[in-house]
Amino acid sequence: MLFYIISVIVLVADQAAKWIVRTHMELGEIIPGFGPYLHFNYYENAGTAFGLFQGSGRYFAAVAALFVAAVLLYRRKGKLRGPLLEAASGFMVGGAVGNGIDRALYGQVTDYLVFGQSGGILNLADLAINLGWLLGLVYLVRAEISERRLRRNRL
Secondary structure, three states: OHHHHHHHHHHHHHHHHHHHHHHHOOOOOEEEEEOOOEEEEEEEEOOOHHHOOOOOHHHHHHHHHHHHHHHHHHHHOOOOOOHHHHHHHHHHHHHHHHHHHHHHHHOOEEEEEEEOOOOOEEOHHHHHHHHHHHHHHHHHHHHHHHHHHHHHHHO
């Protein structure tokens, strides 16, 4: 259940934020946020992360759909169990669907969050995907630590 709750919350929040940006900001407009740590910059990305593969946005909608299908298949087989993997996969799927909708409908993704001086522009879906990967990494590290403890106790 946690998987579905997180997926839906991420998807709704992402699409609502993108709608607000598209309807209340001009393309290229910058709005100061919290000092040097965060500001808003409306950008339409027709590629992938870091602006790679510009003009290929619609193809990556299919990649998002395949990713979501794979996660759902693994969930059905019982391979993604436990709160950490439920949350991780929920964040990733919610983000993938959010960006996939943009790519399918508009051929590009609405980005608007700039952290620090890096210049990289993200959206809530991107943040959710990154959080999902981070939680997945935490799961793997915890599993490795548990496995090492078990092996040590057997000796």
